[in-house]
Amino acid sequence: MPVIDCRGLACPQPVVTTKQALDQLKEGEMIVVVDNASSCNNVERFVRSQGCSVEIKEEGKDFYLRIQKGSGKDREKATKPGEKIKKVVVYINSHLLGIGDEALGAILMRSFLKTLMDLEKKPSRLILINSGVRLASEGSEVLETLKKLSEEGTEILACGTCLDFYGLKEKLRVGMVSNMYDITQSLLEADHLVRP
Amino acid sequence: MKCVLLFSSVHQVMRTEKLLKGKGIEVDLIPVPRDISSDCGIAVELSKESEEKALVILRENRISMTECYTKDSRGRFEKKKEIQIKV
Numbered sequence: 001m002p003v004i005d006c007r008g009l010a011c012p013q014p015v016v017t018t019k020q021a022l023d024q025l026k027e028g029e030m031i032v033v034v035d036n037a038s039s040c041n042n043v044e045r046f047v048r049s050q051g052c053s054v055e056i057k058e059e060g061k062d063f064y065l066r067i068q069k070g071s072g073k074d075r076e077k078a079t080k081p082g083e084k085i086k087k088v089v090v091y092i093n094s095h096l097l098g099i100g101d102e103a104l105g106a107i108l109m110r111s112f113l114k115t116l117m118d119l120e121k122k123p124s125r126l127i128l129i130n131s132g133v134r135l136a137s138e139g140s141e142v143l144e145t146l147k148k149l150s151e152e153g154t155e156i157l158a159c160g161t162c163l164d165f166y167g168l169k170e171k172l173r174v175g176m177v178s179n180m181y182d183i184t185q186s187l188l189e190a191d192h193l194v195r196p
Numbered sequence: 197m198k199c200v201l202l203f204s205s206v207h208q209v210m211r212t213e214k215l216l217k218g219k220g221i222e223v224d225l226i227p228v229p230r231d232i233s234s235d236c237g238i239a240v241e242l243s244k245e246s247e248e249k250a251l252v253i254l255r256e257n258r259i260s261m262t263e264c265y266t267k268d269s270r271g272r273f274e275k276k277k278e279i280q281i282k283v
Contacts, residue, residue: 103210111227111238118227141224 001028006043007035007062014039015046018067022050025069032065040065088123089190090116092132097196109135112196113142113149122154123194125186128175129159131166138171146174157183199247200273202228202263204235212240212259219253221246232265232273241267254281
């Protein structure tokens with residue numbers, strides 16, 4: 001079994017060395033030795049992000065990480081460090097949900113947003129475009145719902161051009177005025193895009 | 197404490213909302229919680245105080261309502277068996 005001695009190496013060298021060793025390792029196990037807790041944590045986080053399992057033994061001031069290389073599938077499933085929370089973006093391009101009767105569409109949109117509020121997993125961003133901006137403006141039936149979503153950490157972006165077009169610039173009551181750059185970037189960077 | 201009214205179709209929900217709002221009763225439309233089965237997934241929510249007045253209006257306008265629930269401050273639903281309007 002390969003043993004990679006990373007004692008005496010400064011951060012981020014232990015992780016880099018581990019990565020190189022892991023790339024060369026086809027299947028099975030290897031051991032990485034580090035001499036401090038933060039290197040141990042960093043290496044552990046890295047190998048777990050690669051879908052490996054790891055056992056840690058402390059001996060004196062050294063840490064021995066016994067790393068079992070995961071299969072390809074595990075690696076696909078693994079998340080990259082710092083990306084544990086998936087960015088879910090909800091893109092709403094109308095004040096109505098679905099195509100058909102308008103009154104029904106309005107009710108369905110209200111119901112959709114309220115359900116979104118009730119579910120545990122909240123989106124990271126909610127983008128309102130075209131008549132979707134009405135939902136966040138004065139007189140909207142879902143203002144309270146959107147305010148709650150915003151308080152729980154969902155960023156609400158309303159298209160400025162659209163607010164201007166509908167004469168709602170002064171009437172936005174929740175969220176922030178945004179532009180096509182921010183909106184397009186959010187769409188491109190989303191892990192999941194939800195279009196009701 | 198809130199009162200939640202369930203109907204058999206969304207048309208009745210829409211009529212009810214319009215009627216009650218026209219009479220100055222504040223109502224909200226809410227999705228029917230998963231654990232309550234209903235023919236229509238959208239319910240009408242109103243304050244406990246307006247319940248009686250609302251039920252009278254529904255009767256007068258011959259809108260049938262299938263079930264009535266109370267919803268406490270923690271969001272728990274309890275069925276009120278005695279109330280049902282059949283037209």
